[in-house]
Amino acid sequence: MANYKEIIATYKDKPGGIIEAFHAIQKEFNYIPEEALREAAKAFGLSEAEAFGVATFYSYFSVKKRGKYIIRVCTSAPCMVAGGDKLLEALENYLGIKLGETTADGRFTLEATECVGQCQGTPVITINGKPIPEVTPERIPEILSSYK
Amino acid sequence: MAQEMRILLKHADQINPESAEDYIRVGGYKGLEKARGMDPRAVIEEVKRSGLRGRGGAGFNTGLKWSFVPQDIEPKFVICNLDEGEPGTYKDRIIVEKNAQAVLEGMAICGHAIGSKKGYIYCRGEYPHLVQLLNKAIASAKACGVLGDFDIEVRMGAGAYVCGDETALIESIEGHRGNPRFKPPFPGVAGLWGKPTVVNNVETFACLPYILVNGADWFAGIGAPNYPGTKILTLTGDVVNRTYVEVPTNVTLREVIYELGGGIRGGKKLKAVQVGGTSGAFISPEYLDTQIDFDSMASISATLGSGAIFAIDETRDIVEIVTRISRFFEHESCGQCTPCREGTFRTREIMERISSGKGSIQDLKNLELLGKVMKDTSLCGLGQAAPVPILTTLKNFGHEYKRKLI
Ligand SMILES: Cc1cc2nc3c(=O)[nH]c(=O)nc-3n(C[C@H](O)[C@H](O)[C@H](O)COP(=O)(O)O)c2cc1C
Ligand code: SF4
Ligand code: FES
Numbered sequence: 001m002a003n004y005k006e007i008i009a010t011y012k013d014k015p016g017g018i019i020e021a022f023h024a025i026q027k028e029f030n031y032i033p034e035e036a037l038r039e040a041a042k043a044f045g046l047s048e049a050e051a052f053g054v055a056t057f058y059s060y061f062s063v064k065k066r067g068k069y070i071i072r073v074c075t076s077a078p079c080m081v082a083g084g085d086k087l088l089e090a091l092e093n094y095l096g097i098k099l100g101e102t103t104a105d106g107r108f109t110l111e112a113t114e115c116v117g118q119c120q121g122t123p124v125i126t127i128n129g130k131p132i133p134e135v136t137p138e139r140i141p142e143i144l145s146s147y148k
Numbered sequence: 149m150a151q152e153m154r155i156l157l158k159h160a161d162q163i164n165p166e167s168a169e170d171y172i173r174v175g176g177y178k179g180l181e182k183a184r185g186m187d188p189r190a191v192i193e194e195v196k197r198s199g200l201r202g203r204g205g206a207g208f209n210t211g212l213k214w215s216f217v218p219q220d221i222e223p224k225f226v227i228c229n230l231d232e233g234e235p236g237t238y239k240d241r242i243i244v245e246k247n248a249q250a251v252l253e254g255m256a257i258c259g260h261a262i263g264s265k266k267g268y269i270y271c272r273g274e275y276p277h278l279v280q281l282l283n284k285a286i287a288s289a290k291a292c293g294v295l296g297d298f299d300i301e302v303r304m305g306a307g308a309y310v311c312g313d314e315t316a317l318i319e320s321i322e323g324h325r326g327n328p329r330f331k332p333p334f335p336g337v338a339g340l341w342g343k344p345t346v347v348n349n350v351e352t353f354a355c356l357p358y359i360l361v362n363g364a365d366w367f368a369g370i371g372a373p374n375y376p377g378t379k380i381l382t383l384t385g386d387v388v389n390r391t392y393v394e395v396p397t398n399v400t401l402r403e404v405i406y407e408l409g410g411g412i413r414g415g416k417k418l419k420a421v422q423v424g425g426t427s428g429a430f431i432s433p434e435y436l437d438t439q440i441d442f443d444s445m446a447s448i449s450a451t452l453g454s455g456a457i458f459a460i461d462e463t464r465d466i467v468e469i470v471t472r473i474s475r476f477f478e479h480e481s482c483g484q485c486t487p488c489r490e491g492t493f494r495t496r497e498i499m500e501r502i503s504s505g506k507g508s509i510q511d512l513k514n515l516e517l518l519g520k521v522m523k524d525t526s527l528c529g530l531g532q533a534a535p536v537p538i539l540t541t542l543k544n545f546g547h548e549y550k551r552k553l554i
Contacts, residue, residue: 015341016303016323023273023304044323057325057482060273060307076235077426077472078384078458114309114476115235115426116274119384119456120391129276 003028004036008043018044018054022061030070031062059113067102067109069147074124076115082122083136088112090137091125094144107147150403153370153396155378156354160246166284168292171249177294179360183257184296191261195356198364199376204229204312204349205424205453205529207375207442216336217262217344224264225345226255227335228353230271230278231317233309234425235476236456239380240350242392244278247354248285254353256298257360262346267300270317273307309480313528314339314347316482327484328528351380371397372441379440379455383409386416386461395440402436405459416461420545424453426473427533429540430466449540466548470537471499477534488531491522495538507553516542 007024011017018040025036032055041051055061073079073088088099091110095103102109118124121133132143154160163170171177183191196211217224228251232240244251255267271279282302289295303321305311311320315329318340339345355377359367368376380394381404388410395404401421405411412418420430423440429450431438438444445452460469474496483489498515501507519535526532542549 016321018323019306019320020304023306054323054325058273058306058308059479060305075472076476077422077469078236080472081385081460081464081469113274113307114479115233115237117232117238117241117272119236119238119382122384122390126274129274 004033005039008036008040012043018046018051019058022055022058026061030066030068031064033065034063037063065102067106069107069127070109070111072111072113072116072126074114074116074118074122074126075112078115078119079123084123087123087125087135087137090140094140108144150395150399150407152393152408153378154394155358155370156243156250156351156380157246157394163247165244165246165248166281166288168249168285168288168294171247171253172292172294175361176249176357177253177289177292179357180253180256180260180294182360183260188261188263191257191360194364195261195359198359198367199373200352200355200359200367201375201442202349203351203355203379203455205234205451207452210348210352213336213348214258214262214346216334217346218337219263221344223266223343224262225340225343226258226262226264226267227314227317227321227340227345227347228255228267228269229312229314229317229347229349230269230275231305231312232272232275232350232454233312233480234427234454234456236382236384236422236458237425237454238382239392239455241275241278242380242382243350243354244275244281248282249289250354250357251350252282252285252289252295252300254348254356255300256295257356258346258348258353259298262344264346265297265299267298268321268340269300269302270305270311270321271302272305272311276304279304308482309476310482310528310530313530316528317347318345325482327482328530330527372439372444374443375441375452379452381440381455381457383457383459385459386413386418386464387411387457387459388413397441398439400437400439401431401457404440404457405436409457409459412459412461414461416463419460419462419464420466420541421460422458422537423456424451425456425458426476427451427530427536428453428456428458429536430470430544431540432544451536465503466541466545467499467503467552470541471496471503473537474499474534477530481530481534485527485531487522488526488528488534491518491526491531492534494518495522495535499538502549502552505552505554507549509553512542512546512549512553515539
């Protein structure tokens with residue numbers, strides 16, 4: 001976990017760049033580790049509380065360790081009426097975890113999200129940001145099998 | 149038979165949105181060239197005269213908004229709002245995916261009009277592919293020399309609906325939590341880093357090249373006179389065609405749902421339609437012959453909003469759907485002001501109680517009172533709009549609530 005310092009240094013001089021830095025850190029680690037948060041606070045001249053406040057304001061950022069693949073299920077109304085709730089339940093059953101949890105092997109974290117702007121293909125899930133439209137419970141094993 | 153009218157999306161899938169050359173081949177950057185040959189004041193006048201009103205939801209006259217920007221303060225900023233968080237909405241993504249260069253051109257036209265050399269595009273965190281696309285599009289436009297000395301930078305949001313509010317968006321670009329600011333001052337006077345800033349929606353910017361090339365009168369003559377032009381709508385829910393369409397603003401909801409949308413799935417009957425996204429009003433079918441333009445929607449106490457059209461069929465439980473929507477607002481409230489923070493929490497709690505069959509008549513009365521207070525006293529549009537789905541369903545579909553009471 002060395003290179004968060006380099007990442008932060010790249011954004012340090014950009015006005016308001018802390019959010020960009022958090023994006024880059026999270027891309028690397030899948031969450032924002034505490035050391036990185038402290039380093040970012042220093043680099044951007046904020047108190048640790050302020051930096052923490054920024055990181056936790058945005059639902060895309062996580063300050064908790066997460067799995068390798070983050071599955072997010074859209075729970076907004078258009079996806080809900082297209083079967084999103086059943087899909088979420090099926091994912092919980094298939095993975096053997098509840099919403100917000102990570103599988104024991106550290107592979108998958110299951111999260112809920114609001115609309116991800118792919119509503120032509122409701123219900124939608126995303127895996128590490130990649131949208132997958134029109135997901136049915138039956139398709140889950142096949143879809144997840146490509147995430148090793 | 150109602151038909152699409154494609155202006156912004158005319159060359160969709162025929163040109164590479166990243167390529168300025170492709171765009172120039174179909175007439176692109178002529179609008180900017182023309183604008184740069186005009187006095188900035190005249191450009192503002194032209195845009196004002198076209199009648200273009202903001203496509204981000206508030207429907208404010210774009211030229212008029214630009215005219216409030218003081219001339220003598222430097223620097224000034226142009227911000228393109230690509231935060232698009234309203235559930236059921238993806239039109240701005242489509243515009244960028246199909247015609248990104250028009251958005252850049254529109255921003256540069258605005259830059260010339262208000263005297264700004266720097267633009268930002270604030271792209272929601274859920275659209276990382278658009279950040280890449282836009283960066284390539286900007287590089288391509290720069291390589292062609294068409295943007296001149298106007299610079300555009302893309303910034304990424306991180307999953308906060310409230311950052312779609314222009315002042316929260318500005319806070320976010322500055323690297324802060326996305327808490328909306330108290331207005332006034334408006335961003336046009338004191339926005340990004342306290343400097344004059346114009347924030348417009350993606351679709352608003354994308355209209356500008358066509359207005360400059362074809363003239364204000366041409367644009368003013370399309371669709372509804374009070375809200376001219378085309379509008380890109382996204383159809384979700386129980387319609388046959390869950391798709392997007394670009395239509396003149398004088399089409400009716402009925403035409404959109406039954407002709408372009410192909411009607412309701414499985415031959416069922418329509419129960420309700422929510423226009424403008426999750427913060428919009430639920431309308432009953434008797435109003436289907438209303439035009440979609442901003443003022444016509446307002447005349448039936450609805451909002452065109454982002455142009456999302458969410459149709460639900462007769463078998464749907466509207467109370468359950470509104471309960472879900474109330475959870476959205478509780479989740480997305482920034483927590484800065486009391487009516488919204490506490491109100492979204494309480495309305496969600498009451499909605500869940502009613503939905504699970506444990507609500508009372510008093511709960512309905514409390515919802516109405518609470519909703520009214522939230523509408524009147526919340527600091528930003530989020531808290532003001534949060535009770536709208538509840539209040540409009542209480543009014544138009546009250547029997548569905550009463551059926552569930554103990
Ligand atoms: C909670 C909230 C969310 C908003 N979300 C968006 C959005 O996603 N996109 C947008 O363009 N405007 C959004 N707006 C409206 C903006 O504040 C602003 O009015 C708009 O970007 C101005 O552009 P326009 O005049 O071109 O419509 C939102 C407003 C509020 C209060
Ligand atoms: S209305 Fe809600 S979202 Fe807006 S400032 Fe108040 S708490 Fe924040
Ligand atoms: S409502 Fe689920 S992606 Fe838009």
